[in-house]
Amino acid sequence: MSETVSDADANRAVSLALRVGELLLANGEGTENVTNAMRAIARTYGVRRIEADVNLSALTLSNVPDDGRPPVTAERRVRRRQPDFARLVALHDLVGEIIAQKLPLTVARERLHELSSRARIYPRWVAATAPPLVAASAAVLTGGDPVVALAAFIATLLGDRAGTWLARRGVAEFFQTAVAAAVGAATAVLMIWQQIPVQASAVVVGAVIALLPGRPLVACVQDGIAGEYVTATARLSEVVFIVAAVLSGIGIMLTFAVKAGVPITLDDAPTAPLSLAAPQLLGALMLGLTFAVALRVPPRHIPPAALGGLIIWSAYVCLRWLAWPAVLATAVAAAVIGLLGSMYANRVRVPPMLFVIPAIGPLLPGSVLFRGMLKLSLGDVLGGTHYLIEALSTALAIGAGAILGIDVLRALSGRDIARRIRPAARRTRGY
Structure with missing residues (x-):
């Protein structure tokens, strides 16, 4: 590309880079990759003096020419973030073609318009049933039988539909999530109250896992490790509020149940058996598969994603059998899947x-x-706090382990796609 471009072409290149960055961020990409992709696109089309700033909801590009022309700063807002990994794949392909200088600016703009207006890869009914299937799979992993899995499916479906109904009326997402979690907890409470001879609390665990922010959690750790501390802090706040909403919904229902005399004890809180028996392997496999569908992974990539759920569970169980601490086993298992997934x-x-x-x-x-919320509801503040801290440690271990696995391969391989747009990592030594 020419070193000098007209003001009109420079502005078009900046506009294209901002729009690509907006779509990348909205569809689940990390801040570092979004920033580097925007800079690479602008430079490919001759805009050399470019600065980029990305946070959780806004992207800014500044073009400061060194030939005396006035600088230009443009910004786009990300008003809705809903991960769509099929669209993310298409965006990465487009960025790769642009960086390889295979697309003129006008053609790239047309391709981006087609991509952004493309229909979702799965119909709405598939997207609506994916979270309930996640809950059912988690219930099986936790030791629930088919009755519990069906209850988890129905409870999560009702909670999701209630959240959708509230969303259409402008109710904040925090309360949507709290209501969805409360529906799952209420279902388990009713089953315990009626003394149905099943592991009823697995329903709650399934509903909770369907609501937990897996992608924001990993992105939070990814941004923090990459040195994007402002965005990492914002993402951490997002994770905290989502988890707080889930805990609020569960806590309210458990408190009502305890006050009403429902015989809920800590024995009702299930833990996934450290087993490689068929139910646990099936639950782990189905969790990977259903999460992949919920994140709109392209169909041809769903089998490897489902296999990843099986691998990470098997690695975790084997490490626990070797008497490794739970948090360390979680981090190592996540690192294994990060490495294999990157390969x-x-x-x-x-x-x-x-x-x-x-x-x-x-x-x-x-x-x-x-377990933490149940302990708090029963008046054991110290025990409940212990479990909540353990949950936070586990979540951070998952994020750090997954990013470690990805970066290990990045350090050892010259073929990593991200290296085409990732410059040398900063080395500040904390100064």
């Missing part, structure tokens, strides 16, 4: 998060969160 992603030329995010489902701390 496969490099082979098929797609972002590694396509496989890593669905695979972490079996390790999300749904059981621990439920």
Whole structure:
């Protein structure tokens, strides 16, 4: 590309880079990759003096020419973030073609318009049933039988529909999530109250796992490790509020149940058996598969994502059998899936998060969160706080482990897609 471009072309290049960055961020990409992709696109089209700033809801690009022309700053807002990994794959392909200088600016703008207006890869009914299927799979992993899995499916479906109804009326997402969690907890409370001879609390665990913010959690750790501390803090706040909403919904229902005399004890709080028996392997496999569908992973990539759920659970169980601490076993298992997911992603030329995010489902701390809220509801503040801290530690271990696995391959391989747009990492030594 020419070193000098007209003001009109420079503004078009900046507009294209901002729009690509907006779509990347909205569909689940990390801040570092979004920033570097925007800078690379602008430079490809001759806009050399470019600065980019990305936070959780806004993107800014500044073009400061060194030939005396006036600087230009443009901004776009990300008003709705809903991960769509199929669209994310298409965006990465488009960025790769642009950086390889295969697309003129006008053609790139047309391609981006077609991509942004493309219909969702799955019909709405599939997207609506994916979270309930996640809950049913988690209930099986936790030791629930088919009756519990069906109850978890129905409870999560009702909670999701209630949240959708509230969303259409402008109710904040915090309360949507709290209501969805409360519906799951209420279902378990009713089953315990009626003394149905099943592991009823697995319903709550399934509903909680379907609501936990797996992708924001990994993105939060990813941004923090990459040095994007402002965005990492914002993402952490998002994770905290989502988890707080889940805990609020569960806590309210458990408090009402205890006050009403429902015989709920800590024995009702299930823990996934450290087993490689068929139910646990099936639950882990189905968790990876259903999370992949919920994140709109392209159909051809769903089998590897489902297999990742099986692998991460097997690695975790084997490490626990070797008497490793739970948090360390979680981090290592997540690192294994991060490494394997990156290897496969490099082979098929797609972002590694396509496989890593669905695979972490079996390790999300749904059981621990439920135990913490149950202890608090029963008046054991110290015990409840202990479990909540354990859940936070597990969540951070998942994020750090997954990013470690991805970066290990990045350090050892020259074929990582992200290296085409990732400059040398900063080395500040904390100064």
